[in-house]
Amino acid sequence: MISKNQLKLLRALGQKKQRKAHGLFLVEGEKNVLELVDTSLVVKQVFATDDFLQKHASELSQYDCIEASLEELTKASSLVSNNAAVAIVEIPNVQAPSAEGMIIALDGVSDPGNLGTIIRIADWYGIKHIVASSDCADPYNPKTIRATMGSFGRVQVTLLDLPRYLNEASIPVYGAFLEGESVHSTDFSEQGILLMGSESHGVRPEAEQYVTDKITIPSFGGAESLNVAMATGIIMDNYRRQHS
């Protein structure tokens, strides 16, 4: 059973301010909770149905598990759908990454669903680091975590002063624009930064000044733009074609 205080904490962690104050975030959904086992993240508590706890007793034995009904869990969840499991996890200390393969940099990507999808596609292509301007969506927002489909534990996201980070990086910065060199003919260096802007504002001038290579996804029809997560996936596929 979820106590009154536990319920209060679970609900509080739906808000960014509270996540920051407690240094904790929520991992919701069966698949995501099970993914925790393979990460170095510190799990404080797991709330889950009896069914789920029994089915995964061995994986979950290392955690402090609390049994709860599906109704309780749904009530505690920040998300609409039913939830057989929710974990409270410590927000890890992350450092801005130094050069290691391709790093994805996000400028003003404020939608948590987009950020989560980008974390998932980064994980697909084996990208370990995302850096993001401080006005990007919170990587620990429950909507972000949900959209990663379990990839949150394998990709590190660091919110930082993006222009400063780009200024100090001494590797190529590939910026995605509607006009630039086609990614079909771009010669990607193995180490670099792929800079993606938001759908509505693109890469902003403060970050654009550090772009060394403007690149674009060639268009063959009438659509004006692509979703930022989609564009990131397509560009990463073009990069991986050259560096696997």
Place this chain on the structure above:
Amino acid sequence: MISKNQLKLLRALGQKKQRKAHGLFLVEGEKNVLELVDTSLVVKQVFATDDFLQKHASELSQYDCIEASLEELTKASSLVSNNAAVAIVEIPNVQAPSAEGMIIALDGVSDPGNLGTIIRIADWYGIKHIVASSDCADPYNPKTIRATMGSFGRVQVTLLDLPRYLNEASIPVYGAFLEGESVHSTDFSEQGILLMGSESHGVRPEAEQYVTDKITIPSFGGAESLNVAMATGIIMDNYRRQHS
């Protein structure tokens, strides 16, 4: 002002059954409504704010326009967000396409947001035709239309008996699977069918039997799968690299 009967119709068209009965669908949002001008779709009525009607008077002069407040339009809309414009449009008669470049075929893609995103990516890559199994999302669902971001008028979607269509097609059928030939080394024919399954069930056996080439997007990390729209975009980019 929107009359009581008009409001009733607008609301009814949020439901598939009612769209079918009336032969009509809704196009919501300023950008989508303006896209109608460049299509051959038959527009019955446009409901929009005074602001919108004045700003786009010349484009909209051919239509029966009805002024309404933002409150009225939001009330009439099937979607949550504010809406400065909504159009009632005739569902066109569409025929199953014969071979013309690459055709995208969808098997059991039931989420309207995914279908809309696939329509948008098809339009980006200049693909004119999508065929979809009859249990796919309705191409005229307001959520589908919204997710196309204006591309609904340039891509034709036909719901049909998919196994039968694939059986009768005499062009290569490229099926996307988690195991298959890497799209980085696939030699795509110019004319063909790209068959995509749903995220949860993949391509089902009834359709799989007609696949001539199993292809896959190479993975380099830990993510187990990709969203179907994302995968479609990445494969189309690989196709267009060979056939532009």
